[in-house]
Amino acid sequence: GDSVTQTEGLVTVTEGLPVKLNCTYQTTYLTIAFFWYVQYLNEAPQVLLKSSTDNKRTEHQGFHATLHKSSSSFHLQKSSAQLSDSALYYCALSDRTGNYKYVFGAGTRLKVIA
């Protein structure tokens, strides 16, 4: 079946240092889009980044990600982590061939420390 893998359950980084959250996928869908959602404590998830174009960098709020279909990856990166970035991050894919299905990864908790 289709799956999204986030290998780290928890990533701890010092404020000001770079951070990378890993996301890989397996899918049989032919046309797909990828998302990073961020969920702050006791809040609903909100979209952070979206991409459907291979090898194109997408940026928002200091975060960036590039879809690499050759390696089935959509890693999230930021050059300088902020305390306010501490949250739960989900990688997800959607099938664009009309079945309206979304698959989310297990999530990675990012903890930024001073």
Place this chain on the structure above:
Amino acid sequence: AQTIHQWPVAEIKAVGSPLSLGCTIKGKSSPNLYWYWQATGGTLQQLFYSITVGQVESVVQLNLSASRPKDDQFILSTEKLLLSHSGFYLCAWSPDWSNQDTQYFGPGTRLLVL
């Protein structure tokens, strides 16, 4: 601007009792609607989706059902709750065309089954 409202905010229910959770979208006609379940510390599991009034598709079976009685309303229900139904229920919407599939989540309903 679109707004999404979920009710109730939280519920504590007994095993075997019925449940009805609601979701309303304002400011968007004919949205695609989705129900998700998130166990404590867990990922987002898509339960149902609906692309039009009266039509609901199940993605995963959890002894729950869903209905869409109006264009802007999505209901999640069951006649008999199980302990495993505890968690965070999120309603989401996306625009009704295939390449605009970013999902926007509501504030969620926390359910505790005892």
